[in-house]
Amino acid sequence: MHFNHYGGEAARLAADLANLTESPCPSDLEPLLAAHGIARRALTAGQSNQIWEWSRRLAACFGPQDVDRRCQAVNALLADSSTRPHISLHDGRPHLHYSTPDADAAAHIRAVTAAGLAYVVCFAAADRLGRCARRGCGLAFVDTSRNGRRTYCSVRCANNDAVARHRGRRGGVAPPPTQDA
Template sequence: MPGVHLSAALVNAAAAGIGRPALEAILADHDIRRPQLTGEQGELLIEWSTRLRAVFAAEDPDARTVAVNALLTVGTTGVYLTTHDGRRPHLHFTPEDDDIVGRVRAVTAGGLAIFAVESEGERLGTCARAGCRAVFVDTSRNGRRRYCSARCGNYDAVHRHRGRT
């Protein structure tokens, strides 16, 4: 599931307005090889991140499917199995020698597609706390997560409680 978690991290980074060094750190943390970016590549990935948000913000599985398909059309060139760098077999959605932007687009679009299949189009979302722009991947047992973090959930609960009293 690295592609889906990378997608969430990129969307959240774009919402926070991070710069190129932090973006490179996110790519490295998610095992993207050769994560060094030029200024233009950083801008392209931030723009891509805004497109990724549509998948998390989709209201239902049908809308999420449309959003993922739009990403797959732009972000992938073909699917093949590989075992590079001593890793177990896994899918690639673009050639390994593609540039960093192409590889990130492919990893995120493909990862979101695989996750959507495995989760039946559910388990991706945007934080329910007003003012929070974070997105999340719901890996909870019951699949009913509504907040990006416990902190946002607690903040919202306190806000609702104070509004009643």
């Protein structure tokens, strides 16, 4: 499924932030923000802490849950991140920005990620905000597959789980190692 830049990419940023396992320093966040097209990514230590706290709230939006609960979680994020959206012409074409030009970087990231999650819930499907089904993983992801049936965060997790299921059916015996002749 194709998502627009502000919806899909912002939701993928929300998933990556939800997957943080410890409070990052600003220099750790900059490459992640750059990879998701965030222009204002220079953060202070205080803003980095704000993003860490925000990431814990984003995490609650992913995984199996009923649509009412997910909408409540996203609405709470939207309420706490609201800045004034506006139409920008900075690249010659009108497009929507979710925060004002004078918003600090942390406020911008909060607004963009909340709007991205709302976009996915409203224009794709609420259950596209998933958690990896492989035991021990549980990473958040945005399902961009055509049919909306993705259950793993990556091909690697899907393959590892398939191998584990196969070995489990064989009685847990690992295949013998191959010998080079």
